[in-house]
Amino acid sequence: MTYAAAPAPPFGRALCAMITPFTEEGVLDLPGAQRLAAHLVAQGCEGLVLSGTTGESPTTSDAEKADLVRAVREAVGERASVVAGAGTADTRHTIALALAAEKAGADGVLLVTPYYSRPPQDAVEAHVRQVVDATALPVMLYDIPGRTGTRIEPATLIRLAGHPRIVAVKDCSYDFLGTQRVLAATDLAYYAGCDEHNLALYAVGAAGCVSTVANVVPDRVRAVLDAFDAGDTGRAAALQRRLTPLIAHMMSAGLPGTVTAKALLTTLGQPAGPVRAPLLPADPGTTTALRTTYDRLIDG
Numbered sequence: 001m002t003y004a005a006a007p008a009p010p011f012g013r014a015l016c017a018m019i020t021p022f023t024e025e026g027v028l029d030l031p032g033a034q035r036l037a038a039h040l041v042a043q044g045c046e047g048l049v050l051s052g053t054t055g056e057s058p059t060t061s062d063a064e065k066a067d068l069v070r071a072v073r074e075a076v077g078e079r080a081s082v083v084a085g086a087g088t089a090d091t092r093h094t095i096a097l098a099l100a101a102e103k104a105g106a107d108g109v110l111l112v113t114p115y116y117s118r119p120p121q122d123a124v125e126a127h128v129r130q131v132v133d134a135t136a137l138p139v140m141l142y143d144i145p146g147r148t149g150t151r152i153e154p155a156t157l158i159r160l161a162g163h164p165r166i167v168a169v170k171d172c173s174y175d176f177l178g179t180q181r182v183l184a185a186t187d188l189a190y191y192a193g194c195d196e197h198n199l200a201l202y203a204v205g206a207a208g209c210v211s212t213v214a215n216v217v218p219d220r221v222r223a224v225l226d227a228f229d230a231g232d233t234g235r236a237a238a239l240q241r242r243l244t245p246l247i248a249h250m251m252s253a254g255l256p257g258t259v260t261a262k263a264l265l266t267t268l269g270q271p272a273g274p275v276r277a278p279l280l281p282a283d284p285g286t287t288t289a290l291r292t293t294y295d296r297l298i299d300g
Contacts, residue, residue: 009189010138010167011081011108012046013208014222017054017193019215019261020068022273028064032271034075036215039270041080044222045214048072049140049170051085052110053147054212054258059276062097069104083140087112091127098135108138110170115148121156128152128160138165144172144193154178161186170210171201180204195247199224199240203233212257213247216264216294242297249293255282263287264294 018040021032037048050072051057051065060068069084076082084101086109088094098109111131113124132139141160145151151173152160160166161182171179172193179201183190189207192198198209202225214221220243227236250260258275263282265272267290274281282290 009207011083011140011189011191011207013225014045014214014218015047015049015081015083015191015208015210016040016045016214016218016221017049017052017210017212017257018072019258019265019272020051020055020060020064021271022276024273026274026276028060028067029271029273030067030071032273033068034071036265036271037072037075037080040214040218041076043218045080045218046208046222047081047083047107048076049083049085049110049210050106052112052142052170052210053144053256054215054261055085056258056276056279057085057087059279062100065097066100066104069101069106073105081107083108083110085110085112085142086131087114087142089114089116091130094127094131095134098131098137102135102137106137108140108168109135110140110142112142112144113148113150113152115150118149121153124150124152125156125160128166129163132163132165136165138167140168140170140191141166142170142172142193144170146172146174151175154181157182157188158185161188168207171197171206176200195221195251196244199228199236202228212261213243213250215261216250216268217243217246217297220297242300246293246297249290253286255286260286260290264290267291268294 021029023029084106086097143152168189170193192201192209195213211221224239262272
């Protein structure tokens with residue numbers, strides 16, 4: 001039995017869900033964003049996802065989102081893809097953000113389901129189609145029901161996969177069987193959106209990952225995918241296991257990944273700055289513990 005080669009991932013394999021750096025006064029730090037973006041790409045990130053959950057999209061303005069895309073595009077050029085978050089609770093607002101991202105130079109749009117209002121699946125599908133039809137950019141759907149209250153059900157994803165500009169899914173559904181159903185039925189490029197699933201999802205045919213942990217260890221996140229692609233599945237598994245304590249500490253210790261990523265980046269001398277309210281910064285004890293876990297990974 002022979003199998004056709006998988007198509008090239010539309011935005012690369014190892015993508016970082018990049019934080020949005022702010023100055024100590026809470027102002028958007030565009031020079032800092034450019035330095036961080038360039039660093040992440042130099043360390044192995046093939047794409048940067050801006051203004052997502054980790055990028056604090058609910059508390060950045062429309063103008064800040066567009067300025068961030070322009071600055072990062074200038075910093076990385078064509079060395080990495082730039083995907084811009086445009087999802088809101090309002091279809092009209094989402095369309096405006098998608099058009100602004102296109103004008104600012106993004107390569108694609110990240111589209112989360114409308115939150116709070118919890119629309120049924122026919123309304124979710126109608127929302128997605130209206131946004132996608134308004135822009136010429138390829139779209140990565142973002143299935144994260146734990147944040148939005150509404151998932152994109154597998155049957156809905158299978159229907160939406162017929163649209164030529166819906167090309168990818170960032171999967172935070174925690175429904176591994178549902179994900180495999182969509183992978184089997186469509187050509188959608190799946191990206192693990194939960195770092196603990198990066199290798200498992202890649203092993204069943206995903207395109208790669210959109211990683212929060214890659215903000216602090218981009219080379220280690222990419223190394224897992226590289227080892228798997230080289231046929232060394234044992235090494236890939238070992239590298240993923242090595243990452244597990246840091247993933248757990250950053251993503252499952254009671255704080256949002258934005259908070260833990262910014263705390264760690266600050267200790268590493270990288271641009272980060274504070275989080276915006278209603279989030280609060282990590283306390284000194286948490287920051288020290290995060291850095292200890294990071295150091296163990298790097299020194300191990």
